[in-house]
Amino acid sequence: MIGVIVNTLTVVAGSVIGLLAKKLIPDGWSDFIMKGIALCVIYIGIDGAMSGENTLIAIISMAVGAVIGLALDLDRHLNNFAEKLETRFKKPGENVTIAEGFVTASLLFCVGAMTIVGSLQAGLTGNNEMLFTKATLDGISAVIFSASLGIGVMLSAAFVLVFQGAIVLLAQAVEPFLSDAVIAEMTCVGSLLIVAIGLNMLGVTKLKVMNFMPAVFLPVVLCLFM
Numbered sequence: 474m475i476g477v478i479v480n481t482l483t484v485v486a487g488s489v490i491g492l493l494a495k496k497l498i499p500d501g502w503s504d505f506i507m508k509g510i511a512l513c514v515i516y517i518g519i520d521g522a523m524s525g526e527n528t529l530i531a532i533i534s535m536a537v538g539a540v541i542g543l544a545l546d547l548d549r550h551l552n553n554f555a556e557k558l559e560t561r562f563k564k565p566g567e568n569v570t571i572a573e574g575f576v577t578a579s580l581l582f583c584v585g586a587m588t589i590v591g592s593l594q595a596g597l598t599g600n601n602e603m604l605f606t607k608a609t610l611d612g613i614s615a616v617i618f619s620a621s622l623g624i625g626v627m628l629s630a631a632f633v634l635v636f637q638g639a640i641v642l643l644a645q646a647v648e649p650f651l652s653d654a655v656i657a658e659m660t661c662v663g664s665l666l667i668v669a670i671g672l673n674m675l676g677v678t679k680l681k682v683m684n685f686m687p688a689v690f691l692p693v694v695l696c697l698f699m
Contacts, residue, residue, distance in 0.1 A: 476595045476604025477641055481634040483608040484582065487615030488627030495620045503621040510617055511674035514581065518667030521586050525661025526654065530695045534662045538688025548681035551576060558628050574625025578618050579632035580682050581670050582611050584689060586660035592637045593651060596644025604637070650693050658692035 498506075525531050542548070555572035582588070587610075591603035611633070619626040666685055672678040 474595075474638060474641055476591065476601030476608070477634060477637045479601075480604055480608040480611060480637060481630045483612030484578075484615045484630040484633055485627055487612035488619040488624070488630070491616040491619030491626065492624060494616065495623075498620060506617070507621045508675060510621075511671045513671075514674060515668050515671035517585070518664045518669075518671060521664025521667065522661050524586070524657050524664070526657060527699060530658045530692055530699055531661050531665065533695060534658070534688040534691040535665065535685060538662075538685050538691055541687040542681075542684030545687075546684075547686060548683040551579070551683045555625070558625070571623060571625040571628070574618065574622030575628050575632075576625075576683070577622060577670065577674065578615070578626040578629035579636075581614070581618075581667065582629060582633050583636045584663045584666045584670075584682075584686070586663060588637060589640065589659050589663060589689070590656060592640035593644045593656070596641040597648055597651075647693060650697070652696065655692050655696045658696060659689055662692060663689045 495503075522531075552572060555575040558575060559571035585607075587603055587607040591601075591607050594600045594602075595604055615626055666682055666689065669678070669680045669682050669685070673680055673682065
């Protein structure tokens with residue numbers, strides 16, 4: 474779990490730096506900077522999606538995953554939690570939506586290939602190298618995101634701890650099913666969700682990305698038959 478803990482702490486540290494740097498950014502610049510970051514997020518998602526080798530698995534995973542996510546109403550639960558955090562931490566007169574920062578950062582930090590593969594490696598072999606690399610990247614991203622989206626980005630560290638920690642703890646149980654093909658397809662589907670996050674950040678769409686989260690894990694089952 475050391476890799477997960479380090480990743481969590483770097484998100485917190487990066488967020489603190491970003492919140493302090495926010496005072497130096499002129500009004501009106503934050504939104505423009507976020508648009509540039511959104512384009513980078515889309516690029517990262519497209520690049521990761523190319524790792525998939527079976528388009529049909531990605532399609533079925535997204536469709537079935539959406540049904541599961543909608544049935545469980547995952548997006549509403551996440552947003553309700555985020556709104557409670559906003560009620561607790563938002564200062565009077567503050568324009569930044571804490572819920573938006575929390576949801577956006579939580580999903581971006583947790584649906585990528587490095588989250589899945591790194592957490593699995595940590596749980597199966599004790600190798601935290603990829604999580605340490607991810608921690609560095611997330612820390613830098615947290616600086617930029619928190620400067621634009623506020624304290625909600627820092628609060629997303631809790632989601633990172635729980636989500637990645639769960640994968641690490643469950644890694645031994647799912648090891649027999651984790652072939653290279655499965656990991657590739659999981660990476661592909663997770664990267665598609667990153668593209669969706671980028672489009673939301675640009676304001677092009679308003680996709681409830683959390684409702685697609687079950688799709689990331691469905692290739693574990695689908696690859697057995699396909």
